Amino acid sequence: MMSAFRVYSRAISWTAVYGGYVVPTQLKLVHDMLEVYDKKAKPTWNNEKPINVTFSMDLYQILELNEPQQYILLNAWIIERWYDEFLFWHPIDYDNITELRLPYDSIWLPDTTLYNSLVMKDEDSRRLF
Numbered sequence: 001m002m003s004a005f006r007v008y009s010r011a012i013s014w015t016a017v018y019g020g021y022v023v024p025t026q027l028k029l030v031h032d033m034l035e036v037y038d039k040k041a042k043p044t045w046n047n048e049k050p051i052n053v054t055f056s057m058d059l060y061q062i063l064e065l066n067e068p069q070q071y072i073l074l075n076a077w078i079i080e081r082w083y084d085e086f087l088f089w090h091p092i093d094y095d096n097i098t099e100l101r102l103p104y105d106s107i108w109l110p111d112t113t114l115y116n117s118l119v120m121k122d123e124d125s126r127r128l129f
Helices: 025-034
Strands: 015-018 021-024 054-066 071-081
Touching: 021 025
Parallel strands: none
Antiparallel strands: 015 021, 054 071
């Protein structure tokens, strides 16, 4: 049975030895999966098939509400979900790992733009401490 990519992680206990180095199973899985993965390629085997991206946003703080100038400044989590057909493995080959967490910059990401948003310079952005 194959596992699809999920954005979670599990602890691992089994290790393998390669070339004198001890490699945890999860690291081997990440290496094997990303070795031939191209994040610039659309993550579907059929190029004509569209990628269905679900978009949601969780508001966690309103920083400023300016009614006269008609803008709101807020902090929110942008959540995007999709199925990447290239991120799969056989759990039996990797100590029964069924879930994995990967850095966002190592996988394909949808090109998402928010329209009618206030564009701010980096030095103008506010940070929470």
